[in-house]
Amino acid sequence: MKMKLLALTLLWCSATLLAQDYFPENEGVKSKNNNYTAFTNAKIYVTPTQVVEQGxxxxxxxxxxxVGSSVTLPKNTVTIDLKGKTIYPSFIDIYSDFGVSKPKKAEGSRRSPQYNPTREGFYWNDHIMPEKNAINAFKYDEKKAKELRNAGFGVVNSHIQDGIARGTGILIALNGKGDDSQRVLDDRSGQYFSFTKxxxxxxxxxxxxxxxxxxxxQMYTDADWYAKGNVDTKDRSLEALNANKGLVQIFAAGDKGNIVRADGIGDANGIQYTILGGGDEYETIADIKNTNARLIIPLNFPDAFDVSDPNQAMYVALEDMRHWNQAPANPKILAENGVTFSFTLNGLKSPSKLMDNLRKAITYGLPKTKALEALTTxxxxxxxxxxKIGSLQQGHLANFLITSGDIFAKGTTLYENWVQGTKNVITDLDLIDIRGEYDLKSAGETFALSISGKAEKPKIKVTKDTVTYSSKMTFKDEWLLLSFSKDDQLYRLSTLVKDSSIxxxxxxxxxxxxxxPFTITRNKPFAEKDKEKVAVGTPEIVPVTFPNIGxxxxxxxxxxxxxxxNATVWTSEEAGILENTDVLVKDGKIVKIGKGLNAGRAKVIDATDKHLTAGIIDEHSHLAALAINEAGQNSSxxxxxEDVVDPEDIDIYRNLAGGVTSLQLLHGSANPIGGRSALLKLKWGESAQNMIYxxxxxxxKFALGENVKQSNWQSFSRFPQTRMGVEQVFMNYFQRAKEYEVKKKSGKPYRHDEEMETLVEILNGERFISCHSYVQSEINMLMKVAEKFNFKVNTFxxxxxxxxxxxKMAEHGVGASTFSDWWAYKYEVKDAIPYNAAIMQNQGLTVAINSDDAEMSRRLNQExxxxxxxxxxxxxxxxxMVxxxxxxxxxxxxxxxxxxxxxxxxxxLWSDNPLSVYAKAEKTLIEGATYFDLEKDKLQxxxxxxxxxxxxGMMLKEKESGAKTQAPRNTKKEKFHCDSL
Structure with missing residues (x-):
């Protein structure tokens, strides 16, 4: 019976704790604490720019x-004197996974085909999940909440960090003594996206x-189509996507390039994303600023590399060394350029690391006001x-920190973090700071005591005449206990410390x-040593370059x-090769060719005994890319x-050194119908967008042969598996494209399909095919398919x-871009011969020599x-041919x-005949700008x-100071080929 009564009592208490304001009060006599609490005599940061002294x-x-300097206190006020203390708004992290775990990884290693969703009534692609709501997966975690509160946070914005469209987030107050009815500030706080499956x-x-x-x-296009009532079936994903349009839209980009990519998608759909960055925004700050996006910036600055071993140090890329040196200045550079940003714990191993990195950013020039703004307002x-949050203005949540002083100073103690008016003690507010330098005198001897460490956890060092003794100290509940050994003899004392008086x-x-009897007297107070500060003033930062690599x-x-x-000019025109000829360049164009030209104000380059040619063009390249194949389906x-141009690929510079000025960046050959090409000018130092023609x-890109039927990677989950299946892919897709265009021209509503739009462009002669090919039977096959649908293949x-x-190729009207002498590297090229290019040219074809290889492309002159x-x-x-x-x-x-x-x-400008193995590109110009210069290369x-x-040297000093280091690593970029996955 007693157990039943106890259970009922606990149930009643639980119900009382969880009750909402509007719950009926039918049992017992209850009283609500309506007292006020006043924190007086404190320096109060109402906002980062509104500060009240003695407030x-x-x-x-x-x-x-x-809040203010003169506040009238009601009679029922509990007063807490905070003389000498400082109050700040509690911090906010808006990119968190607090209380929301990622789903479990799908079992099995084999991937399913594209059109095989596992859910009914949702979007066709499983990685699009805007219907997910973090509130449904939320479970408050007090242990984690305490860790966050100890780092100064009062509110976090959490979401399910999984998928491309991730659903809505949840805004949570870290109130350990409340319940979810109080903690949940917003159960649809934003809509989240990423580029990760x-x-x-x-x-x-x-x-x-x-x-x-x-x-x-395509998701946004489909959502618009769905919103207009054009779909008979229900799609809960698209409904959720549309329903959440009015929320803040947050995109996890993760680096400077993806910030620009995500912003471009947003702009095309009338959306201004708030974007999670990667800490490297300083490298392309002009492009970042032009997005007008608000950023969420991690503070996970890299550790120095352990370069003490010269053999290992040589493997560390200069760009990685630079990033270690430059990254701490990223917040300062964002602030200087007027970019709005907040900070996040995302990417940090522990919330406790935040303040160290913040102090580092401040050392590198970030104003403290901007730092505080990035954590609050x-x-x-x-x-x-x-x-409601972010400041301590009237009516806002009582989320605030009580500190011993400047929150960004190294020795500052965080005492309390109040969340929704609930006190959370981090360090005892009444703690007596006993740190300092002392003399202990007793029995005719004097010992030096040095007490350091944290105020809440001090540590002691006992010395005499430069000899350090083994010692142990505890300081708890105002009692100081000390023991130390001298010549294996133990000394012990205890004393009550009521205040800091000595x-x-x-x-x-x-x-x-x-x-x-003993006497302990203080010689000087404690002074925090800043181990991170190597020299007075801002640390030396090496200059950023364009691009910011070697x-x-x-x-x-x-x-x-x-x-x-006076050059030998290879015109590549009917004029042929002109001896002792001048070429005048003005405003990025070739304006005059002849002998004895007037230079005017132009810079004169003596090209006597040198050869001047047009820049080499590589018709088939995979350099300057972040990815090559979209292999998830048989048509891409x-x-x-153009979406994945990598302007930092060192092979751009190397190709300029080989005289290459333009190239076609092709999709790979993982599928019969590949992706759309990017035509690039190799403008080293420019943004990806400025490199595109x-x-x-x-x-x-189209492809035939072994790769598209997946002969070499044993995938049996995707059609086609045979060469005859490849033909049927082409037939099927072009027939669908014809039907799509008929519907589009009919005037009736139609679903805009980016894939079909591209194929229609081919049918209409608006987009050209460059087709990966080897075997004659398949070459004939694609020409027949093209003729059946009344278009021409542009290039094999x-x-x-x-x-x-x-x-037959000449009759069809197709050109050829081939290797000079590659053969026998796989079965389907066993019949390749080095006479191929000459034979095709003799049949009247336009023939080019290509590389398909980042290394060979810089020797196309020799090819x-x-x-x-x-x-x-x-x-x-x-x-x-080049x-x-x-x-x-x-x-x-x-x-x-x-x-x-x-x-x-x-x-x-070549040093010799450009077809010679001895020829070197001395200067490579694009639109009149010199992007490679042999003499400048030596200086570089x-x-x-x-x-x-x-x-x-800087890294070695960092290690000597006791800072954590990371092992050297090689980050050499993969060189892509057609079959790179």
Whole structure:
């Protein structure tokens, strides 16, 4: 019976605790605490810019009632004197997973095909889950909450960090003594997105960044289509996406490049995302600023590398060394450029690391006001909750910190973190700080006591005449207990410390068992040593370059007016090779070709005994990319290589050194219908967008052969598996595209399909196919498919059996881009011959020599020369195979590919005949700007060596100071090929 009564009593108590304001009160006599609490005589940061000296903060029922220097206190007020203390608003983290765990990883290793969703009534792709709500997966975690409160946080914004469209978040007050009815400030606090797939699904698509971007674009298109009532079936995902449009939209980008990518998608759909960055925004600050996005910035600065071993140090990339040195200045640079940002714990191993990194950012120039804003008012503004959190204005939640002083100072103690008016003790507010330097005198001896560490957990060092003794000290409940050993003899004392007044007296227990009086006097107070501060002032930061890696430039190259005098000019035109000829470049164009030209104010370059050519063009390249294949389906016509251009790929610079100025960045060959190409000018130091040809012709990659039927990676989950299946893929998709266009032209509503739109462009001659090919049977097959649907294939690339069907290719009107002498590297190229290019040219085809390899592409001049040996091609015709011929295949021959008046000044000055193995590119120009200079390259090599040694020296000093280091690592970029997954 007693147990039943106890259970009922506990149930009643539980119900009382959980009761809402509107719950009926039918049992017993209850009283509600309506007292006020006043915190007086404190320095109060109402906001980061509104500070009250000797102020009073008055709170009641979890909210701020009044704050100021003269506050009238009601009679029922409990007063807490905070003389010498400081009050700040509690911090806010708006990118958290607090209380919300990720789903379990899907079992099994094999991926499912694209159109195999595991859910009914939802979007076709499992990685799109806007219907998810964090509130449904939320469970308050007091242990984690305490850890966050100890770091100064009062509110976190949490969501399920899984998938591309992740659903809504939840805004939580870290109130351990309340319940969810109080803690949950908003159960639909924002809508979340990323470029990362869900771990809970084995659905294969997307397999790449460009696939994820295409999926997000199509998702928004489908949501609009659905919202207009064009779909008969119910889609809970799209309904949720549309319903949550009015919430703050937060995108997890994770680095500077993805910030720009995410913002571009947002702009196209009328959305201004708040974006999670990666801490590298300083490298492209102009592009970041132009997004106008509000950012969420992690403070996970990298540790120095342990470069004490010279052999290991050589493997650390200069860009990684620079990032260690430059990253702490990222918040300062964002602030200087007017970028709105908040801070997040995301990426930190522990919340306790936050303050150390904040202090580091401040040391590197971040104003303290901006630091405080990024933790309080800015996150509140981003979440649209400035009326409730982020400051201590009247009516706001009573979320505040009590500190011993400047919260960003190294020695400051955080005493309490109040959340919704509930006190959370971090360090005893009445704690006596006994740290300092002392003398202990007893029995005719004097010992030096040095008490340091944290005020709440001090540590002691006992010395005499430079000899340090083994010692132990505790300080608890005002009692100081000390013992130390001298010559294996133990000394012990205890004394009561009521306040910080010194001296202290008492009796010291001596080793002989007797006691002697002692006196402890303070010589000087404790002073915090800043181990991180190597020198007075802001630490030295190496300059950012464009791009910010080795061989980056201090300034982006600018066009110059240049006269090349007395060169051997390879025009790649009917004029052929011109001896002792001048070429005048002005405003990025070739304006005049002739002898004895007037330079005017142009810079004159003596090109006597040198050769001037048009820049080399690589029709088939995979360099300057972050991904090559979207392999999740048999058609990837919706993806764009322009989305994944990597302007920091060192192979751009290396190709400029080989005279390459333009290339086609092609999708790989994982599927019959690949992605859309990017035509690039190798403008080293420019942004990805500025490298892409303006008014670019439209291309797409198709593929035939072993790769598309997955012969080499044993995947049996995707059609096609045979060469005849490949043909049916083409037939099926083009038939669908025809039907799609008919519906589109009918005037009836239609679902905009990015994939079908691309294929329609092919049917209409608006987009050109560059097709990966080897075997003659498949080459014939695709030409027949194209003729059946009344379009032409533009280019067969690789085309190593082109010599067998060159006459048929000529009849079809297709060009060829081939290797010079690759053969026997897989079964389907066993019939390749080095005479292929010459034979196809003799049949009237436009023939180019390509690389498909980042290393070979910088030697395309030599690859072209091989056609002279294998086939007897003339020097000029051989040279055309890497200049005007690829320009024709890419439909950019009116702009580049030859030296002709009016064309872009994409030029290379060679030290020798450009077809010679001895020839070096001395200068490579794009639109009149010098992007490679052989003499400057030598200086850069020396500069890089000096900079590496400087950074290594800094890292060694960092290690000597006791700072944590990381092991050296090699971050060399993968070189992509057609089959890279």
């Amino acid at each position: 009073t903060l008055l709170i009641q029922n979890g909210k701020v009632v009044q 869900s771990i809970a699904s084995r659905q294969s698509y997307p397999t790449s960044l460009m696939g994820a971007m295409a999926l997000v674009r 800015v996150p509140a503004q981003i979440m649209g909750r400035s009326d 001296p202290l007296t008492g009796s010291l227990s001596l080793p002989n068992g007797k006691e002697a 061989y980056g430039y201090s300034e982006i190259p600018k066009p110059e007016n240049i006269l090349f005098r 016509a919706e993806v764009k290589m 303006d008014n670019s012709p439209k291309f797409i 690339t690789h085309i190593l059996e082109g010599y067998k069907v060159a006459d 072209a020369a091989k056609t002279i040996k294998y086939g007897g091609v003339s020097e000029l015709e051989a040279w055309k 200049t005007i011929n690829p320009a024709k295949l890419l439909h950019i021959d009116e702009r580049v590919g030859s030296i002709k008046e009016g064309k872009d000044a994409d030029l290379v 090599r020396e500069s890089i060596s000096v900079e590496r040694n400087k950074l290594i």
